Amino acid sequence: MRRTDRARIANLRLVAHNLVASTLTSPAEAASSMLATQAQDLSSAQWALAVRSPGSTIADVDKAFNEGSIVRSWPFRGTLHVTPAADLGWMLALTRDRILRGATTRHAGLGLDEQVFSRAADVVRGALRGGGRLSRAALFAELDASGIATGHQRGGHIIWYLAHTGLICFGPMEASGQAVVLTDEWIPEARRLSPDEALAELAVRYFTSHGPATLRDLLWWSKILVPEARRAIEGAGDRLRQIVIDDTVYYLGADQPDKPVAPGLILLPGFDEYLLGYGDRDAVLPPEHSARVVPGSNGIFLPMVVSNGQVVGTWQRTIRRATVDTAATTFAPLTATSTARYTKAVESYARYLGLNPGEATIVDS
Numbered sequence: 001m002r003r004t005d006r007a008r009i010a011n012l013r014l015v016a017h018n019l020v021a022s023t024l025t026s027p028a029e030a031a032s033s034m035l036a037t038q039a040q041d042l043s044s045a046q047w048a049l050a051v052r053s054p055g056s057t058i059a060d061v062d063k064a065f066n067e068g069s070i071v072r073s074w075p076f077r078g079t080l081h082v083t084p085a086a087d088l089g090w091m092l093a094l095t096r097d098r099i100l101r102g103a104t105t106r107h108a109g110l111g112l113d114e115q116v117f118s119r120a121a122d123v124v125r126g127a128l129r130g131g132g133r134l135s136r137a138a139l140f141a142e143l144d145a146s147g148i149a150t151g152h153q154r155g156g157h158i159i160w161y162l163a164h165t166g167l168i169c170f171g172p173m174e175a176s177g178q179a180v181v182l183t184d185e186w187i188p189e190a191r192r193l194s195p196d197e198a199l200a201e202l203a204v205r206y207f208t209s210h211g212p213a214t215l216r217d218l219l220w221w222s223k224i225l226v227p228e229a230r231r232a233i234e235g236a237g238d239r240l241r242q243i244v245i246d247d248t249v250y251y252l253g254a255d256q257p258d259k260p261v262a263p264g265l266i267l268l269p270g271f272d273e274y275l276l277g278y279g280d281r282d283a284v285l286p287p288e289h290s291a292r293v294v295p296g297s298n299g300i301f302l303p304m305v306v307s308n309g310q311v312v313g314t315w316q317r318t319i320r321r322a323t324v325d326t327a328a329t330t331f332a333p334l335t336a337t338s339t340a341r342y343t344k345a346v347e348s349y350a351r352y353l354g355l356n357p358g359e360a361t362i363v364d365s
Helices: 003-016 027-034 042-051 058-067 085-102 104-109 114-128 136-145 154-164 195-210 215-222 226-239 287-293 336-353
Strands: 070-076 079-084 168-174 177-182 240-245 248-253 265-268 304-307 310-320 323-330 356-364
Touching: 003 195, 003 240, 003 248, 027 042, 027 058, 027 070, 027 079, 027 195, 042 058, 042 070, 042 079, 042 265, 042 336, 058 070, 058 168, 070 085, 070 154, 079 085, 085 104, 085 154, 085 195, 104 154, 114 136, 114 154, 114 177, 136 154, 136 177, 154 168, 195 215, 195 226, 195 240, 195 248, 215 226, 215 248, 226 240, 265 336, 287 310, 304 336, 310 336, 310 356, 323 336, 336 356
Parallel strands: 323 356
Antiparallel strands: 070 079, 070 168, 168 177, 240 248, 265 304, 304 310, 310 323
């Protein structure tokens, strides 16, 4: 891909992701804008929402969980995401049956079948009914006490299964972590969409928040089937528009402007949708640097330094009482201007945590 094409795609994606010129005022708005935000690592997801709603703190993100406007579950790819609470149900329904069928062999190997899952559902429903909330560990204890063993990864698969069926989700934050709740009690006003309405909604929300993106990107992100993806785009109608770059068709929100944005430097969390949300990531991360962000191609995405829309390095944090130190490793030396922007990005991250910025180092390699 030509450098100018990469720059254009990155420029448009920065705007779609609300990573520049964002007018979002809360983590709940950010979650709604993104539709589903990768969240297998909760702390990364918290920062992903806050960085898209400037001025938000980790306390604001936790408040959104506690108020029930956002939840965490497994709507796509069998992977945890943060979603707007009201949208969880129709997203689960899009791929749930196929995802569960695909796990049958693994579940059988763990001694889990429909009978076990049904018994587990009864236990969990009884433990949580009436506004109950339990940590993952406490829920495992309830299952074990009822004769349903949770060892050897069985407990995690039981929660995964019951969440896919819509019985439970992760809701409010507690000292022991995010609590499990009954979905229908925690989300009393869930949106109801027909299958075709859900597909169209998926296409509009994905391409508006991630565009420019391709049909292949949508397929990878959602794991819907090709005929469903084509119906989704057709159903979206004039809510989307197309552009062609390097003979490839990309989709984006109909109202998204195609104009330059102010350059900047952003510290993104690991697993951020800006990189992970696409089947093809070359537009913002050249292949020669991919292993620096996903070491060993093992599915672990490191926190990223993004400058002018391109991933230029990784970073890590160390919290020391009232301060947070940051250390960035860049693929090439940063300019003086980018170094100053890095300092400002560190200050913004520290404010998000409610801490003071400590050491902020940069090493190129």
